[in-house]
Amino acid sequence: MAAPDLSALTEILQSRPQDPGELLPLLTLIQGRYRHLPEEALKAVSRRLAVPLARVYAVASFYRALSFKPKGDRLVRVCCGTACHLKGSQAVAEALEKSLEVKMGATRSDGKVTLEPVNCVGACALAPVVMLDDFVYGKFSGAEAAAGLPL
Ligand code: FES
Structure with a gap:
């Protein structure tokens, strides 16, 4: 790089x-x-x-928000807090790994997207929560994850 x-x-x-x-x-x-x-x-x-x-x-x-390795152009974060975990965040994370073609905690080889877990983002009522940059997607389903995000 x-x-x-x-x-x-x-x-x-x-x-x-x-x-x-x-x-x-x-x-x-x-x-x-x-x-x-x-x-x-x-x-x-x-x-x-x-x-x-x-x-x-x-x-x-x-601080987890700071990184020594470059992150992708777009940052996708899957909340793995308790409420989101109970509402299926693991399935969402796995579907996003497939649709985005990147493993959790990694940046795609083209540098376009980073997928990472995050602890509770304070929107538990909307669990499971996914964030695309600073935008929060609540009640995010595995089917939505499989369909992908508007990157
Ligand atoms: S546990 Fe996910 S927003 Fe609180």
Whole structure:
């Protein structure tokens, strides 16, 4: 995979105050821009905030929403919380693996889609829940999963 174009990194770094408390907001912005946290960006954050690189990695690895590996253009998340599990999220996940042609927790080889599990997203009344980027699909059935998502 080609190295990401980091030309927007300076703008991102300068968009937030030069304060160690800005570590997570900056990592979130970088994740949003590049769909992962490039190593060079982590080093730049460390320098900008005067935070040890080990601390930057510790925070980056703690949050599931942050990733060291590039995610796909579209992010499909299957809720695996208790309510969704009881309502059949496992069958939904298996059907999505087939229709999207990607295993759970992986990014398709063409880089178009990442499929991953997520813990409760706070919409239990709509279980089982699937998210496509920031859009929530409630009461999602295995048949809908087999038919695919509007990618
Ligand atoms: S368990 Fe799935 S939204 Fe709460």
